[in-house]
Amino acid sequence: MRKTYVDRLAEAGADTTKLQKTLAVLVVIIAVLMSLFHLYRAQVGVLEAWRQRSLHVFFTLALAYMVSVARVYEKKRNPVLGWLGLVLTLAIAVYTQVDYYGIIGREGAPNLYDRIAGTLLMVLLVWATKEHVSSVIACLAGIFFLYGMYGWMLPGRFASPRFTYGKIIDQMFNSTGGMFGVSTSVSAIDVIMFVIFGAFLERSGAADFFNDLAIKLAGKTRGGPAKAAVVASALVGTLEGSSVANVATTGSVTIPLMKEMGFDPVYAGAVEAAASTGGMIMPPVMGAAAFILAEMTKTPYSKIMVHAVIPACLYFLGIFITIDLQASRKRIRPLAETTDKGEHLDLWMAATCILPLVVIIVALLIGYSPMRSAFFAIAILTVLWALRPSNRLTFRDLMAALERGATTMIPVALACASAGIIVGFIGLTGIGVKLSAMVSIWGTHQIVALILAMLVSIVLGMGVPVASAYILSVSTVGGMLIRTGVPMFQAHLFLLYFATISAITPPVALGAYAAAGIAGADPNRTGWQACKLALSGFIVPYMFVHGPALLCMGTPAQIIQAAATAVFGVFCLSITVEGWFRGQVSLIERALLMVAALGLLHAGGFTDLIGIVIGGAVLIRRLRMPVPTTE
Structure with missing residues:
Protein backbone atom coordinates (compact mmCIF):
# COMPACT_ATOMS: atom_id res chain seq x y z
CA MET A 1 0.00 0.00 0.00
CA ARG A 2 1.39 3.40 -1.00
CA LYS A 3 2.20 5.70 1.91
CA THR A 4 0.24 8.90 2.34
CA TYR A 5 1.27 12.05 4.18
CA VAL A 6 -1.02 10.86 6.98
CA ASP A 7 1.11 7.72 7.25
CA ARG A 8 4.30 9.77 7.22
CA LEU A 9 3.05 11.91 10.08
CA ALA A 10 1.98 8.87 12.10
CA GLU A 11 5.35 7.18 11.56
CA ALA A 12 7.52 10.30 11.84
CA GLY A 13 10.69 9.69 13.80
CA ALA A 14 13.28 11.88 15.43
CA ASP A 15 14.93 12.55 12.06
CA THR A 16 11.75 14.25 10.75
CA THR A 17 12.06 18.01 11.13
CA LYS A 18 9.32 20.27 12.43
CA LEU A 19 9.13 21.95 9.01
CA GLN A 20 8.57 18.61 7.26
CA LYS A 21 5.77 17.79 9.70
CA THR A 22 4.18 21.21 9.17
CA LEU A 23 4.26 20.84 5.38
CA ALA A 24 2.78 17.34 5.63
CA VAL A 25 -0.02 18.69 7.84
CA LEU A 26 -0.79 21.41 5.28
CA VAL A 27 -0.93 18.84 2.46
CA VAL A 28 -3.30 16.69 4.50
CA ILE A 29 -5.55 19.64 5.40
CA ILE A 30 -5.94 20.80 1.79
CA ALA A 31 -6.42 17.25 0.50
CA VAL A 32 -9.00 16.28 3.12
CA LEU A 33 -10.93 19.53 2.61
CA MET A 34 -10.95 18.92 -1.14
CA SER A 35 -12.36 15.39 -0.74
CA LEU A 36 -14.91 16.48 1.88
CA PHE A 37 -16.08 19.35 -0.32
CA HIS A 38 -16.81 17.01 -3.22
CA LEU A 39 -18.45 14.40 -0.97
CA TYR A 40 -20.68 17.10 0.53
CA ARG A 41 -21.65 18.47 -2.87
CA ALA A 42 -22.42 14.93 -4.07
CA GLN A 43 -24.93 14.59 -1.25
CA VAL A 44 -26.61 18.03 -1.27
CA GLY A 45 -26.16 18.87 -4.95
CA VAL A 46 -23.48 20.59 -7.00
CA LEU A 47 -23.05 24.34 -7.21
CA GLU A 48 -23.57 26.47 -10.31
CA ALA A 49 -21.42 25.18 -13.19
CA TRP A 50 -18.70 27.87 -13.18
CA ARG A 51 -18.39 27.93 -9.37
CA GLN A 52 -18.24 24.13 -8.98
CA ARG A 53 -15.61 23.79 -11.69
CA SER A 54 -13.52 26.74 -10.54
CA LEU A 55 -13.44 25.53 -6.93
CA HIS A 56 -12.39 22.10 -8.19
CA VAL A 57 -9.51 23.66 -10.13
CA PHE A 58 -8.47 25.89 -7.21
CA PHE A 59 -8.45 22.98 -4.76
CA THR A 60 -6.36 20.97 -7.21
CA LEU A 61 -3.88 23.77 -7.86
CA ALA A 62 -3.49 24.56 -4.16
CA LEU A 63 -2.87 20.90 -3.39
CA ALA A 64 -0.50 20.50 -6.34
CA TYR A 65 1.64 23.47 -5.30
CA MET A 66 1.57 22.40 -1.65
CA VAL A 67 2.80 18.93 -2.63
CA SER A 68 5.47 20.56 -4.80
CA VAL A 69 6.66 22.64 -1.84
CA ALA A 70 6.83 19.55 0.38
CA ARG A 71 8.82 17.65 -2.24
CA VAL A 72 11.19 20.56 -2.83
CA TYR A 73 12.03 20.77 0.87
CA GLU A 74 12.67 17.02 0.92
CA LYS A 75 15.17 17.45 -1.93
CA LYS A 76 16.63 20.58 -0.29
CA ARG A 77 15.91 22.80 -3.30
CA ASN A 78 14.55 26.34 -3.57
CA PRO A 79 10.81 26.35 -2.77
CA VAL A 80 10.05 29.91 -3.93
CA LEU A 81 8.11 28.91 -7.07
CA GLY A 82 5.96 26.47 -5.13
CA TRP A 83 5.08 29.01 -2.44
CA LEU A 84 4.43 31.68 -5.08
CA GLY A 85 2.11 29.34 -6.97
CA LEU A 86 0.23 28.48 -3.79
CA VAL A 87 -0.20 32.12 -2.72
CA LEU A 88 -1.35 33.24 -6.18
CA THR A 89 -3.79 30.32 -6.40
CA LEU A 90 -5.35 31.22 -3.06
CA ALA A 91 -5.52 34.91 -4.01
CA ILE A 92 -7.29 34.18 -7.31
CA ALA A 93 -9.62 31.73 -5.56
CA VAL A 94 -10.66 34.40 -3.05
CA TYR A 95 -11.18 36.95 -5.83
CA THR A 96 -13.33 34.64 -7.95
CA GLN A 97 -15.54 33.47 -5.11
CA VAL A 98 -16.04 36.96 -3.63
CA ASP A 99 -16.83 38.50 -7.02
CA TYR A 100 -18.45 35.39 -8.51
CA TYR A 101 -21.63 37.08 -9.75
CA GLY A 102 -19.62 39.98 -11.12
CA ILE A 103 -17.35 37.65 -13.13
CA ILE A 104 -20.32 35.74 -14.52
CA GLY A 105 -22.09 39.01 -15.33
CA ARG A 106 -19.03 40.25 -17.21
CA GLU A 107 -18.97 37.25 -19.56
CA GLY A 108 -18.23 38.77 -22.94
CA ALA A 109 -16.62 41.88 -21.43
CA PRO A 110 -13.97 40.96 -18.80
CA ASN A 111 -12.50 43.84 -16.83
CA LEU A 112 -8.84 44.44 -15.95
CA TYR A 113 -8.98 42.29 -12.81
CA ASP A 114 -10.52 39.42 -14.76
CA ARG A 115 -7.73 39.66 -17.31
CA ILE A 116 -5.05 39.61 -14.63
CA ALA A 117 -6.68 36.72 -12.76
CA GLY A 118 -7.32 34.75 -15.97
CA THR A 119 -3.76 35.21 -17.22
CA LEU A 120 -2.21 34.20 -13.91
CA LEU A 121 -4.53 31.21 -13.62
CA MET A 122 -3.54 29.93 -17.07
CA VAL A 123 0.14 30.27 -16.19
CA LEU A 124 -0.36 28.53 -12.83
CA LEU A 125 -2.31 25.73 -14.46
CA VAL A 126 0.19 25.11 -17.26
CA TRP A 127 3.13 25.17 -14.83
CA ALA A 128 1.44 22.74 -12.44
CA THR A 129 0.60 20.49 -15.39
CA LYS A 130 4.25 20.45 -16.39
CA GLU A 131 5.28 19.52 -12.85
CA HIS A 132 2.62 16.90 -12.08
CA VAL A 133 1.31 15.56 -15.39
CA SER A 134 3.24 15.95 -18.62
CA SER A 135 5.43 18.51 -20.33
CA VAL A 136 3.69 17.55 -23.59
CA ILE A 137 0.29 18.79 -22.41
CA ALA A 138 1.84 21.93 -20.94
CA CYS A 139 3.67 22.70 -24.19
CA LEU A 140 0.54 22.08 -26.26
CA ALA A 141 -1.44 24.47 -24.07
CA GLY A 142 1.28 27.10 -24.53
CA ILE A 143 1.41 26.57 -28.29
CA PHE A 144 -2.35 26.93 -28.67
CA PHE A 145 -2.30 30.07 -26.52
CA LEU A 146 0.33 31.60 -28.84
CA TYR A 147 -1.70 30.49 -31.85
CA GLY A 148 -4.79 32.19 -30.44
CA MET A 149 -2.79 35.38 -29.90
CA TYR A 150 -0.71 35.50 -33.08
CA GLY A 151 -2.28 32.97 -35.44
CA TRP A 152 -3.69 35.80 -37.56
CA MET A 153 -0.12 36.52 -38.69
CA LEU A 154 0.28 33.10 -40.33
CA PRO A 155 -0.12 32.83 -44.11
CA GLY A 156 -2.61 30.59 -45.89
CA ARG A 157 -5.33 28.36 -44.56
CA PHE A 158 -3.90 28.12 -41.05
CA ALA A 159 -4.31 31.83 -40.34
CA SER A 160 -6.78 32.41 -37.52
CA PRO A 161 -9.08 35.39 -36.96
CA ARG A 162 -7.57 38.21 -34.93
CA PHE A 163 -8.81 38.31 -31.34
CA THR A 164 -8.49 40.92 -28.64
CA TYR A 165 -6.90 39.77 -25.41
CA GLY A 166 -10.20 40.38 -23.69
CA LYS A 167 -11.88 37.90 -26.03
CA ILE A 168 -9.27 35.27 -25.21
CA ILE A 169 -9.65 35.77 -21.46
CA ASP A 170 -13.41 35.68 -21.81
CA GLN A 171 -13.16 32.31 -23.57
CA MET A 172 -10.64 30.84 -21.15
CA PHE A 173 -11.73 32.35 -17.81
CA ASN A 174 -15.10 34.10 -17.71
CA SER A 175 -17.02 31.38 -19.55
CA THR A 176 -17.29 27.60 -19.42
CA GLY A 177 -15.53 27.19 -22.75
CA GLY A 178 -11.91 27.01 -21.61
CA MET A 179 -10.34 26.00 -18.30
CA PHE A 180 -13.79 25.44 -16.86
CA GLY A 181 -15.15 23.50 -19.83
CA VAL A 182 -16.68 20.06 -20.31
CA SER A 183 -13.59 18.07 -19.31
CA THR A 184 -13.25 20.02 -16.05
CA SER A 185 -16.96 19.54 -15.40
CA VAL A 186 -16.63 15.77 -15.68
CA SER A 187 -13.53 15.84 -13.48
CA ALA A 188 -15.25 17.98 -10.83
CA ILE A 189 -18.49 16.00 -10.66
CA ASP A 190 -18.06 12.36 -11.66
CA VAL A 191 -14.39 11.42 -11.90
CA ILE A 192 -13.35 12.67 -8.48
CA MET A 193 -16.08 10.66 -6.77
CA PHE A 194 -14.86 7.44 -8.37
CA VAL A 195 -11.27 8.33 -7.54
CA ILE A 196 -12.21 8.87 -3.89
CA PHE A 197 -14.09 5.57 -3.99
CA GLY A 198 -10.97 3.89 -5.39
CA ALA A 199 -8.86 5.44 -2.64
CA PHE A 200 -11.21 4.11 0.05
CA LEU A 201 -11.28 0.69 -1.61
CA GLU A 202 -7.50 0.56 -1.88
CA ARG A 203 -6.98 1.67 1.73
CA SER A 204 -9.38 -1.02 2.92
CA GLY A 205 -7.04 -3.65 1.49
CA LYS A 216 -7.32 -18.32 -6.33
CA LEU A 217 -9.39 -18.13 -9.53
CA ALA A 218 -6.58 -18.58 -12.04
CA GLY A 219 -3.69 -20.09 -10.08
CA LYS A 220 -4.79 -23.70 -10.59
CA THR A 221 -4.74 -23.35 -14.37
CA ARG A 222 -1.82 -23.62 -16.77
CA GLY A 223 0.32 -20.47 -16.63
CA GLY A 224 -1.51 -19.47 -13.46
CA PRO A 225 0.51 -16.39 -12.40
CA ALA A 226 0.15 -14.70 -15.79
CA LYS A 227 -3.58 -15.40 -15.88
CA ALA A 228 -3.83 -14.13 -12.32
CA ALA A 229 -2.18 -10.91 -13.49
CA ALA A 245 -0.71 2.98 -11.37
CA ASN A 246 -2.42 -0.33 -12.14
CA VAL A 247 0.93 -1.85 -13.14
CA ALA A 248 2.53 -0.60 -9.93
CA THR A 249 -0.26 -2.03 -7.77
CA THR A 250 -0.63 -5.50 -9.31
CA GLY A 251 2.72 -5.89 -11.06
CA SER A 252 4.73 -5.81 -7.85
CA VAL A 253 2.99 -9.10 -6.93
CA THR A 254 2.33 -10.80 -10.26
CA ILE A 255 5.51 -10.06 -12.25
CA PRO A 256 7.89 -11.73 -9.74
CA LEU A 257 5.52 -14.74 -9.61
CA MET A 258 5.49 -14.99 -13.41
CA LYS A 259 9.28 -14.86 -13.57
CA GLU A 260 9.56 -17.44 -10.80
CA MET A 261 7.28 -19.83 -12.70
CA GLY A 262 9.36 -19.62 -15.88
CA PHE A 263 8.00 -16.72 -17.93
CA ASP A 264 10.60 -14.55 -19.65
CA PRO A 265 10.99 -11.08 -18.00
CA VAL A 266 9.90 -9.35 -21.22
CA TYR A 267 6.81 -11.55 -21.45
CA ALA A 268 5.99 -11.10 -17.76
CA GLY A 269 6.20 -7.32 -18.07
CA ALA A 270 4.16 -7.37 -21.28
CA VAL A 271 1.37 -9.41 -19.70
CA GLU A 272 1.09 -6.95 -16.82
CA ALA A 273 1.26 -3.88 -19.09
CA ALA A 274 -1.39 -5.19 -21.50
CA MET A 280 -9.05 1.34 -18.01
CA ILE A 281 -11.73 0.04 -20.42
CA MET A 282 -13.31 -2.60 -18.20
CA PRO A 283 -16.71 -1.76 -16.66
CA PRO A 284 -18.10 -0.94 -14.18
CA VAL A 285 -15.46 1.64 -13.17
CA MET A 286 -13.61 2.72 -16.30
CA GLY A 287 -11.04 5.48 -16.69
CA ALA A 288 -11.73 9.22 -16.52
CA ALA A 289 -12.03 9.42 -20.31
CA ALA A 290 -15.15 7.24 -20.24
CA PHE A 291 -16.98 9.86 -18.16
CA ILE A 292 -15.88 12.55 -20.62
CA LEU A 293 -17.17 10.36 -23.46
CA ALA A 294 -20.51 10.13 -21.67
CA GLU A 295 -20.71 13.93 -21.45
CA MET A 296 -19.57 14.55 -25.02
CA THR A 297 -21.94 12.02 -26.58
CA LYS A 298 -24.78 12.73 -24.11
CA THR A 299 -24.91 9.01 -23.34
CA PRO A 300 -25.72 7.88 -19.78
CA TYR A 301 -22.73 6.23 -18.15
CA SER A 302 -24.87 3.18 -17.37
CA LYS A 303 -25.32 2.65 -21.12
CA ILE A 304 -21.60 3.11 -21.73
CA MET A 305 -20.95 0.29 -19.23
CA VAL A 306 -23.26 -1.98 -21.21
CA HIS A 307 -21.82 -0.95 -24.58
CA ALA A 308 -18.23 -1.48 -23.41
CA VAL A 309 -18.59 -4.88 -21.75
CA ILE A 310 -18.22 -7.20 -24.78
CA PRO A 311 -15.20 -5.37 -26.32
CA ALA A 312 -13.51 -5.30 -22.90
CA CYS A 313 -14.13 -9.01 -22.35
CA LEU A 314 -12.76 -9.79 -25.83
CA TYR A 315 -9.64 -7.75 -25.01
CA PHE A 316 -8.95 -9.76 -21.85
CA LEU A 317 -9.98 -13.05 -23.46
CA GLY A 318 -7.36 -12.55 -26.18
CA ILE A 319 -4.64 -11.99 -23.58
CA PHE A 320 -5.87 -14.93 -21.51
CA ILE A 321 -5.85 -17.42 -24.41
CA THR A 322 -2.46 -16.24 -25.66
CA ILE A 323 -1.02 -16.76 -22.17
CA ASP A 324 -2.48 -20.28 -22.04
CA LEU A 325 -0.85 -21.14 -25.37
CA GLN A 326 2.49 -19.69 -24.23
CA ALA A 327 2.28 -21.68 -20.99
CA SER A 328 1.53 -24.82 -23.01
CA ARG A 329 4.56 -24.23 -25.20
CA LYS A 330 6.86 -23.64 -22.20
CA ARG A 331 5.23 -26.27 -19.95
CA ILE A 332 4.63 -23.75 -17.15
CA ARG A 333 2.86 -25.51 -14.29
CA PRO A 334 -0.06 -24.15 -12.27
CA LEU A 335 0.80 -21.73 -9.49
CA ALA A 336 -1.29 -23.60 -6.92
CA GLU A 337 1.13 -26.52 -7.06
CA THR A 338 3.90 -24.40 -5.55
CA THR A 339 2.19 -21.91 -3.24
CA ASP A 340 -0.78 -21.58 -0.92
CA LYS A 341 -1.20 -17.86 -1.75
CA GLY A 342 -4.85 -17.03 -2.29
CA GLU A 343 -6.07 -20.24 -0.64
CA HIS A 344 -7.87 -18.52 2.23
CA LEU A 345 -10.03 -15.48 1.51
CA ASP A 346 -11.68 -13.41 4.25
CA LEU A 347 -15.46 -13.24 3.70
CA TRP A 348 -15.69 -9.86 5.43
CA MET A 349 -12.95 -8.56 3.14
CA ALA A 350 -14.81 -9.99 0.16
CA ALA A 351 -17.99 -8.20 1.22
CA THR A 352 -16.09 -4.94 1.80
CA CYS A 353 -14.53 -5.06 -1.67
CA ILE A 354 -17.29 -6.55 -3.81
CA LEU A 355 -20.58 -5.21 -2.41
CA PRO A 356 -19.69 -1.54 -3.11
CA LEU A 357 -19.02 -2.46 -6.75
CA VAL A 358 -22.41 -4.15 -6.91
CA VAL A 359 -23.96 -1.00 -5.42
CA ILE A 360 -22.38 1.12 -8.17
CA ILE A 361 -23.68 -1.17 -10.92
CA VAL A 362 -27.21 -1.36 -9.50
CA ALA A 363 -27.40 2.37 -8.77
CA LEU A 364 -26.28 3.26 -12.29
CA LEU A 365 -28.67 0.80 -13.91
CA ILE A 366 -31.69 2.11 -11.99
CA GLY A 367 -30.92 5.66 -13.04
CA TYR A 368 -28.75 7.35 -10.42
CA SER A 369 -25.99 9.62 -11.68
CA PRO A 370 -22.37 8.39 -11.55
CA MET A 371 -21.67 10.93 -8.80
CA ARG A 372 -24.49 9.70 -6.54
CA SER A 373 -23.73 6.05 -7.34
CA ALA A 374 -20.13 6.50 -6.24
CA PHE A 375 -21.29 8.32 -3.10
CA ASP A 397 -7.39 5.18 7.61
CA LEU A 398 -10.24 7.63 7.03
CA MET A 399 -7.90 10.62 6.77
CA ALA A 400 -5.46 8.69 4.59
CA ALA A 401 -8.23 7.62 2.20
CA LEU A 402 -9.55 11.18 1.90
CA GLU A 403 -6.03 12.44 1.31
CA ARG A 404 -5.25 9.73 -1.27
CA GLY A 405 -8.42 10.50 -3.20
CA ALA A 406 -7.49 14.17 -3.52
CA THR A 407 -3.80 13.65 -4.34
CA THR A 408 -4.67 11.01 -6.94
CA MET A 409 -6.91 13.60 -8.61
CA ILE A 410 -4.04 16.06 -9.10
CA PRO A 411 -2.82 14.73 -12.49
CA VAL A 412 -6.36 13.91 -13.65
CA ALA A 413 -7.85 17.33 -12.83
CA LEU A 414 -4.83 19.25 -14.15
CA ALA A 415 -4.88 17.27 -17.39
CA CYS A 416 -8.61 17.92 -17.85
CA ALA A 417 -8.28 21.67 -17.16
CA SER A 418 -5.25 22.02 -19.44
CA ALA A 419 -7.05 20.07 -22.14
CA GLY A 420 -9.84 22.61 -21.67
CA ILE A 421 -7.40 25.39 -22.60
CA ILE A 422 -6.40 23.50 -25.75
CA VAL A 423 -9.97 22.68 -26.73
CA SER A 436 -9.96 17.78 -39.66
CA ALA A 437 -10.48 18.98 -43.23
CA MET A 438 -6.78 18.53 -44.00
CA VAL A 439 -6.76 15.00 -42.60
CA SER A 440 -9.98 14.26 -44.48
CA ILE A 441 -8.12 14.69 -47.77
CA TRP A 442 -6.42 11.37 -47.02
CA GLY A 443 -9.40 9.93 -45.20
CA THR A 444 -12.28 10.18 -47.66
CA HIS A 445 -12.82 6.41 -47.40
CA GLN A 446 -14.01 5.15 -44.05
CA ILE A 447 -11.35 2.48 -43.53
CA VAL A 448 -8.58 4.97 -44.38
CA ALA A 449 -10.16 7.50 -42.01
CA LEU A 450 -10.27 4.90 -39.24
CA ILE A 451 -6.59 4.02 -39.72
CA LEU A 452 -5.62 7.70 -39.68
CA ALA A 453 -7.71 8.30 -36.57
CA MET A 454 -6.07 5.31 -34.87
CA LEU A 455 -2.58 6.66 -35.63
CA THR A 476 -8.83 16.84 -34.40
CA VAL A 477 -10.17 13.71 -36.13
CA GLY A 478 -13.54 13.03 -34.53
CA GLY A 479 -15.36 15.14 -37.10
CA MET A 480 -13.58 13.34 -39.94
CA LEU A 481 -14.82 9.95 -38.73
CA ILE A 482 -18.39 11.15 -38.38
CA ARG A 483 -18.33 12.68 -41.88
CA THR A 484 -17.31 9.32 -43.35
CA GLY A 485 -20.41 7.72 -41.85
CA VAL A 486 -19.17 6.42 -38.50
CA PRO A 487 -21.93 6.90 -35.89
CA MET A 488 -20.97 9.44 -33.24
CA PHE A 489 -20.84 7.03 -30.30
CA GLN A 490 -18.75 4.46 -32.17
CA ALA A 491 -16.39 7.21 -33.35
CA HIS A 492 -15.83 8.42 -29.79
CA LEU A 493 -15.38 4.91 -28.37
CA PHE A 494 -12.97 4.06 -31.21
CA LEU A 495 -10.80 7.06 -30.32
CA LEU A 496 -11.03 6.26 -26.60
CA TYR A 497 -9.77 2.72 -27.19
CA PHE A 498 -6.68 3.80 -29.09
CA ALA A 499 -5.95 6.66 -26.70
CA THR A 500 -5.94 3.98 -23.99
CA ILE A 501 -3.86 1.46 -25.94
CA SER A 502 -1.20 4.11 -26.55
CA ALA A 503 0.02 3.25 -23.02
CA ILE A 504 1.60 0.07 -24.42
CA THR A 505 2.52 1.30 -27.90
CA PRO A 506 6.25 2.07 -28.38
CA PRO A 507 8.26 4.22 -28.49
CA VAL A 508 6.58 6.13 -25.62
CA ALA A 509 4.67 3.38 -23.81
CA LEU A 510 4.30 4.47 -20.20
CA GLY A 511 2.53 1.29 -19.09
CA ALA A 512 5.18 -0.89 -20.71
CA TYR A 513 7.98 1.20 -19.20
CA ALA A 514 6.49 0.79 -15.71
CA ALA A 515 6.10 -2.98 -16.14
CA ALA A 516 9.58 -3.34 -17.65
CA GLY A 517 11.05 -1.55 -14.66
CA ILE A 518 9.53 -4.10 -12.28
CA ALA A 519 10.42 -7.05 -14.53
CA GLY A 520 13.98 -5.90 -15.25
CA ALA A 521 13.31 -6.06 -18.99
CA ASP A 522 13.85 -3.85 -22.04
CA PRO A 523 10.95 -1.33 -22.25
CA ASN A 524 10.64 -1.34 -26.05
CA ARG A 525 10.64 -5.14 -26.32
CA THR A 526 8.12 -5.22 -23.48
CA GLY A 527 5.93 -2.72 -25.33
CA TRP A 528 5.95 -4.65 -28.60
CA GLN A 529 5.21 -7.90 -26.80
CA ALA A 530 2.32 -6.19 -24.98
CA CYS A 531 0.95 -5.05 -28.34
CA LYS A 532 1.04 -8.66 -29.58
CA LEU A 533 -0.81 -9.84 -26.50
CA ALA A 534 -3.39 -7.05 -26.87
CA LEU A 535 -3.81 -7.47 -30.63
CA SER A 536 -7.54 -8.06 -30.22
CA GLY A 537 -7.71 -4.55 -28.73
CA PHE A 538 -6.35 -3.14 -31.99
CA ILE A 539 -8.86 -5.05 -34.15
CA VAL A 540 -12.12 -5.08 -32.16
CA PRO A 541 -12.64 -1.27 -32.40
CA TYR A 542 -12.75 -1.55 -36.21
CA MET A 543 -15.30 -4.31 -35.86
CA PHE A 544 -17.70 -2.53 -33.51
CA VAL A 545 -17.72 0.45 -35.86
CA HIS A 546 -19.28 -1.78 -38.53
CA GLY A 547 -21.01 -4.21 -36.19
CA PRO A 548 -22.81 -2.38 -33.36
CA ALA A 549 -24.06 -5.72 -32.01
CA LEU A 550 -20.63 -6.00 -30.34
CA LEU A 551 -21.69 -2.93 -28.36
CA CYS A 552 -24.92 -4.66 -27.28
CA MET A 553 -26.83 -2.61 -29.86
CA GLY A 554 -29.45 -4.73 -31.59
CA VAL A 577 -0.18 -14.49 -32.53
CA GLU A 578 1.37 -17.28 -30.46
CA GLY A 579 1.95 -19.73 -33.32
CA TRP A 580 1.11 -22.67 -31.08
CA PHE A 581 -1.87 -24.98 -30.62
CA ARG A 582 -1.14 -28.57 -29.68
CA GLY A 583 2.25 -28.00 -31.27
CA GLN A 584 3.89 -25.49 -33.59
CA VAL A 585 1.44 -23.92 -36.05
CA SER A 586 2.72 -23.52 -39.61
CA LEU A 587 2.83 -20.18 -41.41
CA ILE A 588 0.06 -21.31 -43.78
CA GLU A 589 -2.15 -22.31 -40.85
CA ARG A 590 -1.48 -19.00 -39.12
CA ALA A 591 -2.40 -17.09 -42.28
CA LEU A 592 -5.64 -19.06 -42.60
CA LEU A 593 -6.47 -18.51 -38.94
CA MET A 594 -5.86 -14.78 -39.34
CA VAL A 595 -8.34 -14.70 -42.24
CA ALA A 596 -10.81 -16.67 -40.12
CA ALA A 597 -10.36 -14.32 -37.17
CA LEU A 598 -11.02 -11.22 -39.26
CA GLY A 599 -14.08 -12.84 -40.81
CA LEU A 600 -15.47 -13.85 -37.43
CA LEU A 601 -14.82 -10.47 -35.83
CA HIS A 602 -16.39 -8.61 -38.76
CA ALA A 603 -20.15 -8.23 -38.54
CA GLY A 604 -22.08 -10.22 -41.12
CA GLY A 605 -23.43 -13.72 -41.61
CA PHE A 606 -21.37 -14.40 -44.75
CA THR A 607 -18.05 -13.40 -43.16
CA ASP A 608 -18.95 -15.38 -40.04
CA LEU A 609 -19.58 -18.46 -42.18
CA ILE A 610 -16.23 -18.05 -43.95
CA GLY A 611 -14.47 -17.66 -40.62
CA ILE A 612 -16.18 -20.69 -39.09
CA VAL A 613 -15.35 -22.90 -42.08
CA ILE A 614 -11.70 -21.84 -42.39
CA GLY A 615 -11.00 -21.63 -38.67
CA GLY A 616 -12.88 -24.85 -37.94
CA ALA A 617 -11.00 -26.75 -40.64
CA VAL A 618 -7.60 -25.66 -39.33
CA LEU A 619 -8.49 -26.40 -35.70
CA ILE A 620 -9.98 -29.82 -36.51
CA ARG A 621 -6.77 -30.68 -38.35
CA ARG A 622 -4.73 -29.58 -35.34
CA LEU A 623 -6.91 -31.59 -32.94
CA ARG A 624 -6.40 -34.75 -35.00
CA MET A 625 -2.63 -34.42 -34.82
CA PRO A 626 -0.77 -36.26 -32.04
CA VAL A 627 -0.06 -34.22 -28.92
CA PRO A 628 3.65 -33.25 -28.77
CA THR A 629 5.71 -34.13 -25.72
CA THR A 630 5.91 -30.42 -24.81
CA GLU A 631 2.12 -30.23 -24.35
Missing part, protein backbone atom coordinates in the same frame (compact mmCIF):
# COMPACT_ATOMS: atom_id res chain seq x y z
CA ALA A 206 -8.82 -4.31 -1.79
CA ALA A 207 -5.63 -4.47 -3.88
CA ASP A 208 -4.27 -7.38 -1.84
CA PHE A 209 -7.69 -9.03 -1.81
CA PHE A 210 -8.09 -8.75 -5.58
CA ASN A 211 -4.58 -10.14 -6.12
CA ASP A 212 -5.36 -13.09 -3.83
CA LEU A 213 -8.75 -13.60 -5.48
CA ALA A 214 -7.15 -13.58 -8.93
CA ILE A 215 -4.58 -16.15 -7.83
CA VAL A 230 -4.92 -10.52 -16.11
CA VAL A 231 -7.73 -11.07 -13.60
CA ALA A 232 -6.10 -8.88 -10.95
CA SER A 233 -5.51 -6.02 -13.37
CA ALA A 234 -9.13 -6.11 -14.52
CA LEU A 235 -10.28 -5.95 -10.89
CA VAL A 236 -7.73 -3.41 -9.65
CA GLY A 237 -8.66 -1.17 -12.59
CA THR A 238 -11.56 -0.09 -10.37
CA LEU A 239 -9.05 1.43 -7.93
CA GLU A 240 -6.54 3.11 -10.18
CA GLY A 241 -6.82 6.04 -12.55
CA SER A 242 -4.12 4.99 -15.01
CA SER A 243 -2.44 1.94 -16.47
CA VAL A 244 0.87 2.94 -14.84
CA ALA A 275 -3.71 -6.34 -18.71
CA SER A 276 -3.34 -3.14 -16.69
CA THR A 277 -4.10 -1.04 -19.77
CA GLY A 278 -7.26 -3.08 -20.26
CA GLY A 279 -8.31 -2.19 -16.73
CA PHE A 376 -23.56 5.40 -2.16
CA ALA A 377 -20.71 2.96 -2.77
CA ILE A 378 -18.36 4.98 -0.54
CA ALA A 379 -20.99 5.03 2.22
CA ILE A 380 -21.58 1.25 2.03
CA LEU A 381 -17.84 0.59 1.92
CA THR A 382 -17.22 2.78 4.97
CA VAL A 383 -19.92 1.02 7.00
CA LEU A 384 -18.68 -2.48 6.08
CA TRP A 385 -15.10 -1.46 6.75
CA ALA A 386 -16.03 -0.14 10.20
CA LEU A 387 -17.98 -3.31 11.10
CA ARG A 388 -15.65 -6.06 9.91
CA PRO A 389 -13.87 -8.00 12.69
CA SER A 390 -10.29 -7.44 11.52
CA ASN A 391 -8.47 -4.43 10.06
CA ARG A 392 -11.33 -2.13 10.97
CA LEU A 393 -11.57 1.44 9.80
CA THR A 394 -9.57 3.83 11.98
CA PHE A 395 -9.43 7.61 11.99
CA ARG A 396 -5.98 7.36 10.39
CA GLY A 424 -11.03 26.25 -25.98
CA PHE A 425 -8.47 27.65 -28.41
CA ILE A 426 -9.34 24.97 -30.98
CA GLY A 427 -12.96 26.10 -30.84
CA LEU A 428 -12.13 29.81 -30.75
CA THR A 429 -9.73 29.78 -33.70
CA GLY A 430 -11.44 27.11 -35.79
CA ILE A 431 -8.17 25.22 -36.18
CA GLY A 432 -9.91 21.95 -35.35
CA VAL A 433 -12.12 22.20 -38.43
CA LYS A 434 -9.08 23.05 -40.56
CA LEU A 435 -7.04 20.14 -39.23
CA VAL A 456 -3.50 10.17 -34.46
CA SER A 457 -4.93 8.83 -31.17
CA ILE A 458 -1.86 6.70 -30.51
CA VAL A 459 0.54 9.56 -31.29
CA LEU A 460 -1.42 12.04 -29.15
CA GLY A 461 -1.46 9.49 -26.34
CA MET A 462 2.32 9.16 -26.16
CA GLY A 463 3.28 10.31 -22.68
CA VAL A 464 -0.13 11.96 -22.20
CA PRO A 465 -2.99 10.92 -19.87
CA VAL A 466 -5.75 9.01 -21.63
CA ALA A 467 -8.38 11.67 -20.93
CA SER A 468 -6.29 14.39 -22.58
CA ALA A 469 -5.36 12.18 -25.53
CA TYR A 470 -9.02 11.31 -26.07
CA ILE A 471 -10.16 14.95 -25.92
CA LEU A 472 -7.46 16.03 -28.39
CA SER A 473 -8.27 13.12 -30.71
CA VAL A 474 -11.95 14.01 -30.77
CA SER A 475 -11.09 17.66 -31.44
CA THR A 555 -31.71 -7.67 -30.90
CA PRO A 556 -30.67 -10.33 -28.36
CA ALA A 557 -30.12 -12.80 -31.22
CA GLN A 558 -27.81 -10.37 -33.05
CA ILE A 559 -25.84 -9.64 -29.87
CA ILE A 560 -25.44 -13.34 -29.00
CA GLN A 561 -24.34 -14.19 -32.55
CA ALA A 562 -21.85 -11.32 -32.64
CA ALA A 563 -20.42 -12.22 -29.23
CA ALA A 564 -20.16 -15.95 -29.97
CA THR A 565 -18.45 -15.52 -33.33
CA ALA A 566 -16.17 -12.85 -31.89
CA VAL A 567 -15.05 -15.24 -29.13
CA PHE A 568 -14.14 -17.85 -31.75
CA GLY A 569 -12.43 -15.11 -33.76
CA VAL A 570 -10.33 -14.04 -30.76
CA PHE A 571 -9.38 -17.69 -30.20
CA CYS A 572 -8.16 -17.97 -33.80
CA LEU A 573 -6.37 -14.63 -33.49
CA SER A 574 -4.56 -15.75 -30.32
CA ILE A 575 -3.30 -18.91 -32.02
CA THR A 576 -2.09 -16.75 -34.91
